[in-house]
Amino acid sequence: MPSFRMPWDKDNNTSPGIxxxxxxxxxxxxxxxxxxxxxxxxGKLVALRLSDTxxxxxxxxxxxTVSSFFEGREQIKLFEADLLNELDTMSSGVCPESLKPALxxxxxxxxxxxxx
Numbered sequence: 228m229p230s231f232r233m234p235w236d237k238d239n240n241t242s243p244g245i246x247x248x249x250x251x252x253x254x255x256x257x258x259x260x261x262x263x264x265x266x267x268x269x270g271k272l273v274a275l276r277l278s279d280t281x282x283x284x285x286x287x288x289x290x291x292t293v294s295s296f297f298e299g300r301e302q303i304k305l306f307e308a309d310l311l312n313e314l315d316t317m318s319s320g321v322c323p324e325s326l327k328p329a330l331x332x333x334x335x336x337x338x339x340x341x342x343x
Contacts, residue, residue, distance in 0.1 A: 256280050258334040265305065266293040270339035277337070278302045284329040286310075304329075310340070 254260070260277050264270040265285030271293060274283045283303045287293055290305040297303045308325035322330070330336070 254281065254334055257282065259284060259332050260335045260337060261286060261329050261333040262337045262339060263310075264339035264341065267339055267341050269341075271296055273337055273339050274303055275300070284333060286326065286329050
């Protein structure tokens with residue numbers, strides 16, 4: 228099974244949205260940004276504002292609690308993951324399966340998690 232790599236991994240010479248040989252790593256309109264904690268007060272507003280320019284993958288515990296807030300925003304996709312229940316997996320350096328769909332095409336990650 229192939230290992231999971233992010234677009235910005237050091238051993239990955241090409242990244243989505245970055246031309247080969249280009250020295251610019253700036254985000255461009257249409258790139259994908261993953262927002263972790265997109266159901267919180269700050270995360271909702273960050274995801275909403277970013278969706279004006281970028282595609283947003285919002286990671287939330289329960290999509291039903293926030294889907295009405297993002298109604299009509301086609302550029303926002305919600306992905307469910309309960310990070311508190313996956314701490315053991317993450318502490319061993321393995322990306323939890325529930326996060327992979329939201330991260331695999333991301334050009335950037337914004338973390339808006341709070342305390343529970």
